[in-house]
Amino acid sequence: MIKAVRGTRDLLPPETALWNFVEAAVRDVFRAYNFQEIRTPIFEATELFARGVGEETDIVAKEMYTWEDGERATLGLVRAWRQTNPGAIPYTPSTGLVIHRYDPDFVAKLKEATVVIDAKSRPTTAALEQLSSYAQFLREHIPDHLIRPILAFPDRANVPNAVQTEAQRLGVELERLDYEPSKSLTLRPENTAGVVRAYIEHKLWDRGLNKLYYIGPQFRRERPQKGRYRQFYQIGAEVIGPASAGSESPARDAEVLEMLATLLDRLGITDWNLELNSVGTPADRAQFNDALRKALEPVKEKMCDDCQRRAVTNPLRVFDCKVPEDQPIIETLPRITQFLGEESRKHFEAVQDILTKVGVRFSLNDRLVRGLDYYTRTAFEFTHGALGAQNAILGGGRYDGLSEALGGPAAPGIGFAIGEDRLVMSLKETAEGVLRKPDVYVAPMAGMNGEAARLARELRQHDVVVELGDDGFRLKKSFEAATKAGAKYILIVGENEVKADAFSLKNLATGEQVSVPRAELARRIQG
Numbered sequence: 001m002i003k004a005v006r007g008t009r010d011l012l013p014p015e016t017a018l019w020n021f022v023e024a025a026v027r028d029v030f031r032a033y034n035f036q037e038i039r040t041p042i043f044e045a046t047e048l049f050a051r052g053v054g055e056e057t058d059i060v061a062k063e064m065y066t067w068e069d070g071e072r073a074t075l076g077l078v079r080a081w082r083q084t085n086p087g088a089i090p091y092t093p094s095t096g097l098v099i100h101r102y103d104p105d106f107v108a109k110l111k112e113a114t115v116v117i118d119a120k121s122r123p124t125t126a127a128l129e130q131l132s133s134y135a136q137f138l139r140e141h142i143p144d145h146l147i148r149p150i151l152a153f154p155d156r157a158n159v160p161n162a163v164q165t166e167a168q169r170l171g172v173e174l175e176r177l178d179y180e181p182s183k184s185l186t187l188r189p190e191n192t193a194g195v196v197r198a199y200i201e202h203k204l205w206d207r208g209l210n211k212l213y214y215i216g217p218q219f220r221r222e223r224p225q226k227g228r229y230r231q232f233y234q235i236g237a238e239v240i241g242p243a244s245a246g247s248e249s250p251a252r253d254a255e256v257l258e259m260l261a262t263l264l265d266r267l268g269i270t271d272w273n274l275e276l277n278s279v280g281t282p283a284d285r286a287q288f289n290d291a292l293r294k295a296l297e298p299v300k301e302k303m304c305d306d307c308q309r310r311a312v313t314n315p316l317r318v319f320d321c322k323v324p325e326d327q328p329i330i331e332t333l334p335r336i337t338q339f340l341g342e343e344s345r346k347h348f349e350a351v352q353d354i355l356t357k358v359g360v361r362f363s364l365n366d367r368l369v370r371g372l373d374y375y376t377r378t379a380f381e382f383t384h385g386a387l388g389a390q391n392a393i394l395g396g397g398r399y400d401g402l403s404e405a406l407g408g409p410a411a412p413g414i415g416f417a418i419g420e421d422r423l424v425m426s427l428k429e430t431a432e433g434v435l436r437k438p439d440v441y442v443a444p445m446a447g448m449n450g451e452a453a454r455l456a457r458e459l460r461q462h463d464v465v466v467e468l469g470d471d472g473f474r475l476k477k478s479f480e481a482a483t484k485a486g487a488k489y490i491l492i493v494g495e496n497e498v499k500a501d502a503f504s505l506k507n508l509a510t511g512e513q514v515s516v517p518r519a520e521l522a523r524r525i526q527g
């Protein structure tokens with residue numbers, strides 16, 4: 001038996017009714033706040049997430065579903081290579097010679113082994129490092145060969161200075177070849193980067209302030225557990241635009257937070273807790289990072305491997321650490337609040353003032369840094385006690401520099417993503433409770449399928465929910481089917497009824513049965 005892949009699941013009826021209930025309610029709320037829907041593709045260029053979410057985040061470093069799109073690109077590379085280097089045979093990892101099907105006999109026949117790999121659209125230091133480790137692998141396996149690592153890239157790409165220097169250091173040659181590079185693609189692990197990419201691509205700044213929302217699946221290769229899946233669903237929104245359209249105003253932060261409070265309350269999830277922090281501007285954070293690095297220097301050895309790495313590369317991420325032994329050390333570290341500049345502090349206070357005015361309760365949490373690099377200033381999470389270990393129901397914050405990081409114009413923004421799976425888990429409603437059962441079961445007598453279908457069609461046009469039976473069923477079976485479907489009434493369609501243009505309608509709960517003229521049926525059933 002083929003089963004759904006670990007970390008993914010089928011959502012079946014009646015549970016899907018709860019999902020529809022949630023989605024209908026949030027669409028109503030979004031409408032009231034004048035948000036409009038955006039749908040972006042489920043996969044994007046890997047680079048979007050690397051640059052948008054941050055290389056050093058758990059999501060990008062460990063959790064993405066990424067693949068190389070374009071075997072043909074590799075063949076193109078080989079062809080281009082042969083044209084400029086007749087007689088030489090390139091190894092390319094994706095043609096399988098080196099990595100997938102390492103063939104010592106084949107390699108032994110060669111005097112000089114050239115490893116050439118596709119640098120994708122642009123040579124990067126990451127590609128250099130990958131190539132250099134392939135070369136190392138070959139040197140270990142065929143020590144008597146000269147290994148010549150070459151990083152190929154298509155002729156239109158330019159080479160950043162840092163890459164040239166790094167290539168020299170690693171002893172890698174860079175070579176321009178005319179071919180179509182393969183592309184690294186990734187299933188979206190979150191949707192903000194995609195929305196901001198769309199903002200830039202379609203020049204949405206022309207529209208002033210954009211208030212966009214999305215509902216859809218996201219993908220992360222995390223360890224599956226209750227409330228944590230590898231395909232999960234997010235409901236999110238983004239407010240983004242030029243500063244002149246008011247995108248930077250604390251009024252927008254407060255409006256988004258108030259909307260979320262309203263949304264949760266409307267869904268009957270009233271025991272939420274809003275945790276709020278400011279992670280400052282990049283300038284504030286630079287100072288904070290310096291202080292963190294200094295504070296971590298003497299203690300990092302005692303911390304987990306991830307934290308040791310983070311302490312050097314991106315110390316802020318230390319606050320994401322969940323290892324219990326590291327927590328006492330993390331408790332002693334400096335906090336971002338001590339490093340907020342005047343502007344960040346004022347902005348943060350303004351957000352809190354508005355929240356207090358509109359009566360949205362919150363608590364401050366100066367450890368809250370969120371798992372994505374792009375956040376600036378306001379950062380927040382809503383938690384819900386009933387969820388257990390995975391208690392964050394939604395998270396978000398400001399990302400004023402994200403558009404620029406992705407090559408767009410300055411476009412301050414704020415957004416959030418609600419975990420829809422967890423939202424559904426937090427509901428007090430049951431699927432049975434929100435499911436709309438059939439109002440009526442139409443039971444045709446022998447030979448009456450056509451008449452029954454005509455009647456069902458009329459009723460459905462009046463928004464009656466109809467389950468249509470089959471004239472092959474005996475009356476007893478029709479009654480059983482009607483009860484199983486949870487129908488309120490059963491309506492019998494026989495020859496006499498059609499002639500009289502009046503039908504016997506039986507209430508399945510009370511047993512009461514009346515004859516109702518055709519024209520009055522819909523009103524009677526709904527009444």
Ligand code: AMP
Pocket residue numbers: 190220222227228229230232233234371392393394395396417418419420421422
């Ligand atoms: P993030 O994009 O990491 O800020 O997550 C926002 C929200 O999405 C979280 O608060 C969770 O409710 C939800 N979420 C994140 N990852 C998962 C997952 N693997 N499974 C289910 N929900 C998730």
